[in-house]
Amino acid sequence: MTVQTKAKRAINKIGAGKMIDHSDIQSVDIQLAKLRTRFITHQPYRDLQEQFDRLLRRRRAVLSLDTYLEAKGIAVVGASGSGKTTAVNRLISRYSGQTDPQDRNAIAEIVSLQIPSPATLKYVGSSMLHALGYPLQRDKPAAFIWDQVRHLLRERRTLFVHLDEAQDLYSNTSPMARDAVVNTLKSLMNNKDWPVGLILSGMPKVIDMINVDDQLKRRMSIVQLKAVSVSSHSNEIATMLERYCQVAELAIGKDLQNCDFRARLVHAGANEFGLIIETVLAGVEDALLAGHAELGIGHFVTAFQRKSGCIPALNPFLASDYLAIDPRAVMGTVSFNGMLTESGGKHGA
Known part of the structure; x- marks a missing residue:
């Protein structure tokens, strides 16, 4: 399965959701502001x-x-x-x-x-x-x-x-x-x-x-x-995701309830606790603004793409070799045999 196909499936899986009007958007913005003020003890x-x-x-x-x-x-x-x-x-x-x-x-x-x-x-x-x-x-x-x-x-x-x-x-x-x-x-x-x-x-x-x-x-x-790793912080990450979804009144999709997603989330957040939280909140924001009742992998795909401007092949929530992706790079870069290639380059197309 190509990365482009995986992207379409991930996005289609979360569905079209329901249309929300202006007052609902304001309510979502307030809800998100409250989420951002929450502190996760570590x-x-x-x-x-x-x-x-x-x-x-x-x-x-x-x-x-x-x-x-x-x-x-x-x-x-x-x-x-x-x-x-x-x-x-x-x-x-x-x-x-x-x-x-x-x-x-x-x-x-x-x-x-x-x-x-x-x-x-x-x-x-x-x-x-x-x-x-x-x-x-x-x-x-x-x-x-x-x-x-x-x-x-x-x-x-x-x-x-x-x-x-x-x-x-x-x-x-x-x-x-x-x-x-x-x-x-x-x-x-x-x-x-x-x-x-x-x-x-x-x-x-x-x-x-x-x-x-x-x-x-x-x-x-x-x-x-210190840097976060999925091997040492997997339970903390799962608990953090659960707490945010509980406050946001979102169900957690089955595609997020596994170690592979948590590993991708950690890498997308550059192994830093604060950036991981920002990545989770970006996914939650996409779900709420789309009027969805469940948070899924597709929300993280679109949220990361919007933030970095990367192509699907350089999206850590889609790519098979996601560890080669530099998650901090705008437009995305990936390492091939120690050499960095931009998303618009030969290897990223």
Whole structure:
């Protein structure tokens, strides 16, 4: 059976569904928005929560004794699409001590910001002041800005600072700038007046930044969001699919209730937990908008094709040799004897 025939059969199998009007589409959009806000707990998140709770209890105990102890930090590391930012945001949302950063007089136990571009210490410090509710009015030197940051962290009683995409602080900078970054991070944690813990989330290059300094290594714990494999995560993937379908009120088609589909789903999501969830939600969206009562393989076929623009032969939900497909590539690429070929090339036609 050709890939094109398999594609037609997969799409035909899910049927035409029922026509939905504009009000139904709005209802589906709201339902999908609710699905996207759901958080699927996984082991790395449980590890993160346990480590953070321990550091938070330790910090509050020190404050209760009115004594000094340097703060510690956590690095949450994973590839793009692993779900590291979502995991940290979920963690932070559990604590009422995080307040509106624009409320200057309120306690803000946790302050979170994404590393801006350009990721210079001066610009990052300015963004930190803004997150603390005190945007910089005039241009100031980096040293002055970070003195203000340390002062305001104490004023706001901030216990932890979360820096997302932390690898940008260290990548593509000079050795002198890298040293300044490491020293600045350490100065936040060992400040005698008000030490602040760090949560650094980012790509694996964050580890390179930590490893250059023995003091930073000693103060940081690591939570890694490793690549997902069907051999080790098959049950978790099946449970995740079941939960989403339950909330969406969709039956799970028989063609999704097997290890082959789960293996294809994992590969389509580039073996990253966050991307796998996005792929599932894309299939669910197709089913709901088509007015179908059952989620089937055809929904994943069309959802992946719409996202990547690939031809059927480079769709991991159809191709026999789907492991050769690069699921992150727009228009699709496939490896033949170590060589990549685009979907419009000789091998992809």
